[in-house]
Amino acid sequence: MTIRRAAHTAWRRLGEELVVIDLDANLVYGLDQPGGQVWELLGEGRGLGEIAAAIASEATEGEPLQAVERFLAELAAAGLVEGVSEPAAAAPPADPASVSSPRILWRERVQRFGGSCGLRPGQGTPCGGKPLWS
Amino acid sequence: MDAAPVAPSPHWALPFAVAGAGVEVWGAGGVLRETLLQRFGAAARAPKEPCLLIRTGPNPAAVLDPNPGLRAEGPGWSAAIDLPRRRAIVSGEALADGVEAALRLAFPYLLADGLLVHAALLEVGGEGVLGVGPSGAGKTTLARLCAPHARGDELAVVRHDGNRWLAEAFPTPGSRRGALPLARLLLLRHAPTHELAPLPPGRAAGQLATQVHWPTGDRAAGGRTFATLARLAGEVPCLTLGFAPHPSVWQFLAGGDG
Numbered sequence: 031m032t033i034r035r036a037a038h039t040a041w042r043r044l045g046e047e048l049v050v051i052d053l054d055a056n057l058v059y060g061l062d063q064p065g066g067q068v069w070e071l072l073g074e075g076r077g078l079g080e081i082a083a084a085i086a087s088e089a090t091e092g093e094p095l096q097a098v099e100r101f102l103a104e105l106a107a108a109g110l111v112e113g114v115s116e117p118a119a120a121a122p123p124a125d126p127a128s129v130s131s132p133r134i135l136w137r138e139r140v141q142r143f144g145g146s147c148g149l150r151p152g153q154g155t156p157c158g159g160k161p162l163w164s
Numbered sequence: 165m166d167a168a169p170v171a172p173s174p175h176w177a178l179p180f181a182v183a184g185a186g187v188e189v190w191g192a193g194g195v196l197r198e199t200l201l202q203r204f205g206a207a208a209r210a211p212k213e214p215c216l217l218i219r220t221g222p223n224p225a226a227v228l229d230p231n232p233g234l235r236a237e238g239p240g241w242s243a244a245i246d247l248p249r250r251r252a253i254v255s256g257e258a259l260a261d262g263v264e265a266a267l268r269l270a271f272p273y274l275l276a277d278g279l280l281v282h283a284a285l286l287e288v289g290g291e292g293v294l295g296v297g298p299s300g301a302g303k304t305t306l307a308r309l310c311a312p313h314a315r316g317d318e319l320a321v322v323r324h325d326g327n328r329w330l331a332e333a334f335p336t337p338g339s340r341r342g343a344l345p346l347a348r349l350l351l352l353r354h355a356p357t358h359e360l361a362p363l364p365p366g367r368a369a370g371q372l373a374t375q376v377h378w379p380t381g382d383r384a385a386g387g388r389t390f391a392t393l394a395r396l397a398g399e400v401p402c403l404t405l406g407f408a409p410h411p412s413v414w415q416f417l418a419g420g421d422g
Contacts, residue, residue, distance in 0.1 A: 040387045042394035047366025049394060051373070053386040058373045060366050138370040140378045141298075 033102060033113040035072050043070075047135065050110060056140040059108065065132035068101055072111065078102070085132065101132040108134070180204045182267065183278060183321035183332045183343065189263055191220040199260040204335045215274050218252040218266055220259045234273075238265055245270050264336070271321070272379040277392055278323030280377040284352075285315040285333045285344070288418050292331035292344030294320055295405065296375050297352035302407065306352065310414045315340045322346060322396060329400055348401050355406025358416040368402035369394050 035041075038054040048066030050059045061069055064085050071081045082095040106114035178189045178200055189200060234245040241262030245252040252270060254262035271280050284295040284303040292315075295306045307317035316333025323330055329346040333339035351363060351371050363371070372393055379385035407413045 038383060040390050042369075042391070042398070044365040044369055044394060044398050047364065049366050049369045051386070051390045053383045053390075056378065056380055058370050058390075060370050136367065136370055138374050140373050140380065141375070 032075060033072060033078065033111055035069070036110055036112050039110055041069065051140075052109060055109060057108075058138045058140060059110065060135040060137075062133050062135050064097075065101060065134065068098060068132045069105075097131040104134055108137075182271075182335060183275075183323055183330075184325070185215045185271070185275065185278075187216050187218065187267065189218045189220060191259065196220065196259050200263060203260060203264065203337060216250050216252060216267070216270055218254055218263055220254045220263065222255060222257070222259075234269055236265060236269055238262065241265065243269065247273050250274065268319070268334070268377065272377045272389060273382060273385045275321070275323065276388060278321055279389065279392055279396065280334065281320050281322055281372070282318070282375040282377075283320045283331075284317045285320045285331055286310050286417070287313050287315060287344055288347065290344070291347035293348045293350060293417065294322070294331055294346065295350050295352045296372060298375065301352040302354055302409075303352060305354075305409055306407065306413065309409065309411050310417070313414065313418075315342070315344070324392070324395070329396065346400055348403065349396075350403055350405035353404065353406050355408060357406070357408055358413055359406045361404045361406075363402045363404055365397045365402065369397035372397060372402070 036052070039050055039052055041048060041050040043049075043066060046063050046066075048061040048069055050061065050069065051057070052059070067085050068081055071084055076084070078098060079095065082098045085098065086094040102111060102114050105111040174192045176191060176197055178191070178197060180187055180189075180200075182204070187204075191197065191200075233247045234243075236243045236245075238258070238261060240258030241254060241256035243252060243254045243262050243266040245266060247270065252266045254266050256262055268280065271278075281294065281296060282298060282303070284307040286293045286295065286307070295303055297303055304317045307314035316336065316339035318336050318339070319334035321332050321334055330343040331346040332343040333341065335341065349368065349372070350360075351368070373390075376389065376393060379389055405417075407416070
């Protein structure tokens with residue numbers, strides 16, 4: 031099964047990091063350099079082995095295949111990719127001491143300052159008299 | 165024979181612009197018009213093409229549109245916004261507050277290449293510096309300490325005009341209008357002494373994202389906002405500013421110490 035980026039994501043490379051947004055969950059993620067490389071390779075239709083081989087020179091700590099599997103499991107758990115097999119999805123998280131494995135560096139939640147009442151285009155609901163902003 | 169005098173109509177259309185986006189408010193009664201002029205006055209000019217038409221009225225039933233798009237209520241006002249048609253209805257007693265709220269709510273969806281950011285805007289050497297942060301981070305404190313140079317202390321619109329990034333205070337009470345070329349973004353925090361530290365663009369994008377009014381629930385609009393945010397973080401220097409609540413922060417920012 032081809033691993034692919036979820037349709038509800040958008041991304042940009044910014045310096046060393048690659049920033050991904052989940053447009054449905056309203057979460058923004060920062061991926062490190064190897065993680066960004068994996069993310070970019072996902073768009074080229076490559077298999078797991080090819081991706082691992084491509085970043086092998088970058089993610090040299092441990093086996094590249096395991097590192098990529100762990101990372102993809104992390105992305106799958108976050109809902110950022112689809113098509114990750116169960117064994118990969120069950121892989122343990124990356125070792126925090128490892129500095130060169132692909133990883134999610136940070137996560138931020140987009141704030142809904144103007145629409146804190148669950149407003150949706152075409153599906154609006156009243157906010158029960160609560161002020162929307164202070 | 166002279167024409168018969170025509171009684172002035174109680175209804176009016178008030179056009180103005182917010183950060184380059186045209187807005188037109190329809191209403192009746194001089195009090196509301198004067199209030200809106202005071203709030204948005206410096207920008208009162210006819211928009212080329214209104215991006216949002218807001219109709220005001222006292223009747224709450226007017227907002228019971230079966231397909232309103234966005235609906236919101238606040239103290240003394242109700243608003244319904246039809247985003248595809250770019251129309252809004254605001255009703256209640258606090259109509260000026262409702263108009264401002266409708267603008268805040270609709271802007272993230274309507275700004276094609278702009279962002280509505282929680283930030284204080286300072287003018288430093290003819291350029292704009294945004295102090296970005298949540299409530300309590302120091303926006304109001306920074307604006308108060310730099311009062312003669314502050315354009316606003318709560319919200320700012322950031323947009324790219326094709327050549328450069330511009331920042332303008334959102335028209336809240338007390339803000340001063342006019343766009344400035346944006347020179348720096350400062351993520352604010354309180355600190356014992358003034359200090360600036362550069363922020364990598366990726367991390368800057370993440371922190372800015374938490375302070376942008378986001379068009380949630382609309383993937384296309386969210387994608388546009390993200391693209392604008394990422395471009396902004398990649399093109400405008402972003403730093404963290406730790407500052408002590410002392411007037412010397414202005415000299416720190418303007419005098420080259422930073």
